[in-house]
Amino acid sequence: MPSLKDQRARISSVKQTRKITSAMKLVAASKLKRAQEQAEASRPYATRMAQMLGNLAAGVQGQPEAPRLLAGTGEEQKYLLIVATADRGLCGGFNSSIARGARRRIQELQGQGKDVRLICVGRKGRDALRRDYGNLILHTYEGVAGKKRMEFADAHDIAERILEMFEAGEFDVCEIVFNRFVSAIRNELTFLQLVPAEIPQVQRTEAQAEEQSAPYEFEPDEEQILTELLPRNLGVQVYRALVENAASEQGARMAAMDSATRNAGDMIKRLTLTYNRTRQAQITKELIEIISGAEAV
Amino acid sequence: MADKLQFDLVSPERVLVSDAVDMVVVPGSEGDFGVMAGHAPVMALLRPGLITTYENDRPARRIFVASGFAEVNPGGIIVLAENADDLGELPQERAMQMLRNAEEDLQSANAASEAERARLEQAVAIARARSEAYTAP
Numbered sequence: 134m135p136s137l138k139d140q141r142a143r144i145s146s147v148k149q150t151r152k153i154t155s156a157m158k159l160v161a162a163s164k165l166k167r168a169q170e171q172a173e174a175s176r177p178y179a180t181r182m183a184q185m186l187g188n189l190a191a192g193v194q195g196q197p198e199a200p201r202l203l204a205g206t207g208e209e210q211k212y213l214l215i216v217a218t219a220d221r222g223l224c225g226g227f228n229s230s231i232a233r234g235a236r237r238r239i240q241e242l243q244g245q246g247k248d249v250r251l252i253c254v255g256r257k258g259r260d261a262l263r264r265d266y267g268n269l270i271l272h273t274y275e276g277v278a279g280k281k282r283m284e285f286a287d288a289h290d291i292a293e294r295i296l297e298m299f300e301a302g303e304f305d306v307c308e309i310v311f312n313r314f315v316s317a318i319r320n321e322l323t324f325l326q327l328v329p330a331e332i333p334q335v336q337r338t339e340a341q342a343e344e345q346s347a348p349y350e351f352e353p354d355e356e357q358i359l360t361e362l363l364p365r366n367l368g369v370q371v372y373r374a375l376v377e378n379a380a381s382e383q384g385a386r387m388a389a390m391d392s393a394t395r396n397a398g399d400m401i402k403r404l405t406l407t408y409n410r411t412r413q414a415q416i417t418k419e420l421i422e423i424i425s426g427a428e429a430v
Numbered sequence: 431m432a433d434k435l436q437f438d439l440v441s442p443e444r445v446l447v448s449d450a451v452d453m454v455v456v457p458g459s460e461g462d463f464g465v466m467a468g469h470a471p472v473m474a475l476l477r478p479g480l481i482t483t484y485e486n487d488r489p490a491r492r493i494f495v496a497s498g499f500a501e502v503n504p505g506g507i508i509v510l511a512e513n514a515d516d517l518g519e520l521p522q523e524r525a526m527q528m529l530r531n532a533e534e535d536l537q538s539a540n541a542a543s544e545a546e547r548a549r550l551e552q553a554v555a556i557a558r559a560r561s562e563a564y565t566a567p
Contacts, residue, residue, distance in 0.1 A: 171443070174443060174444040175442055175443060175444070177438075177440050177445050178440045178441060178442045178443075178445075179442075181438075181440060181501070181508050181510055182510060184501075185473065185499065185501055188473070189473070284443075285443050285512065288442075289512075348471070349471045349472060349473050350470060350471065350472045350473070351472070351473050351474070352458050352460055352472060352473070352474040352475065353459055353460055357475065358473055358474075358475055358499070361475055361499070362499065365510075365512070368512075369442055372442050
């Protein structure tokens with residue numbers, strides 16, 4: 134049985150921890166709100182871009198001169214996997230679920246005899262994958278996910294790097310793995326194919342289809358616009374993945390810290406109960422000792 | 431000029447402008463073009479230059495874009511630009527400063543690789559176009 138003093142120390146340390154976790158929960162909640170707003174603000178651009186691409190791509194699809202970013206290299210041997218995680222932990226299963234998904238995908242691809250290379254965005258993903266697949270990791274971006282605001286420039290840098298590698302023929306297919314934000318307590322592991330670009334099917338109501346019936350004029354021409362649009366689309370997709378990831382991270386952290394705070398509360402209750410019992414037992418014991426001492430005299 | 435045209439300017443980070451205007455003049459890659467309500471559908475690449483919106487036959491806002499795309503459809507005009515500066519909100523000195531910074535970067539990066547140099551040169555060209563936009567008619 135630990136002494137009363139030890140128990141007191143234990144209780145106060147758990148109380149301190151609870152303070153920290155509840156503060157972190159509040160911080161995560163406010164960051165989540167910001168991240169969510171940002172995710173929403175970035176949506177119009179992405180949808181417009183997707184619409185434009187859809188309109189353009191319909192014309193060139195299947196043609197031999199279609200840009201390689203759209204049509205691919207014609208092979209599927211070399212894969213590049215972008216693993217987007219957080220830089221920091223303490224957010225429940227957020228990072229480990231991404232790492233697990235990435236690991237499964239790598240095994241699957243390697244099982245099919247493909248070459249896989251990795252680029253990690255976020256320190257945690259690299260840490261998790263370094264032991265098993267350290268030799269596959271080409272580069273790690275740090276400090277991207279931890280910023281107050283996700284900046285498009287960061288996504289742009291990553292996209293540039295991907296493009297350079299694609300031009301150099303270092304991979305045929307590029308995928309990004311991240312957690313799609315569903316709600317504050319739910320996110321979904323998502324694989325998104327970046328190269329060759331997946332063209333969203335433009336869905337229109339009939340009225341819109343009629344409106345759109347007038348053919349577009351292109352300036353300078355379709356192919357040139359498409360070759361400019363595709364690299365940009367890559368940046369936008371990366372940005373969207375990172376923003377969604379940031380929102381998911383904060384959501385996961387909020388949930389994790391919430392349950393940690395609750396657990397700490399339970400623990401304090403339990404410890405206080407034992408503490409009081411021990412104290413009571415000690416007082417009783419001392420009383421018995423005094424009384425039996427007095428009787429003996 | 432009864433009909434208004436819906437003009438949306440969006441960047442990846444947020445919607446910059448969403449407004450009903452009389453006319454928009456956009457710097458297309460093969461020359462500026464004006465768009466009014468009922469314009470035929472066009473998809474165009476943009477070059478660095480000024481987007482000018484018109485209200486009541488007068489220029490209302492002047493926005494500098496470094497690059498982007500414009501799509502004109504029956505609903506209006508949508509411009510996608512990675513970054514845009516409203517000249518009414520960006521002081522000229524600041525634009526000049528940005529130009530000087532870009533030029534210094536280019537000079538100090540003499541030994542840099544070809545690709546890096548090309549990138550910096552492009553940055554200077556964009557900054558110059560931006561600072562010159564103030565004096566443009």
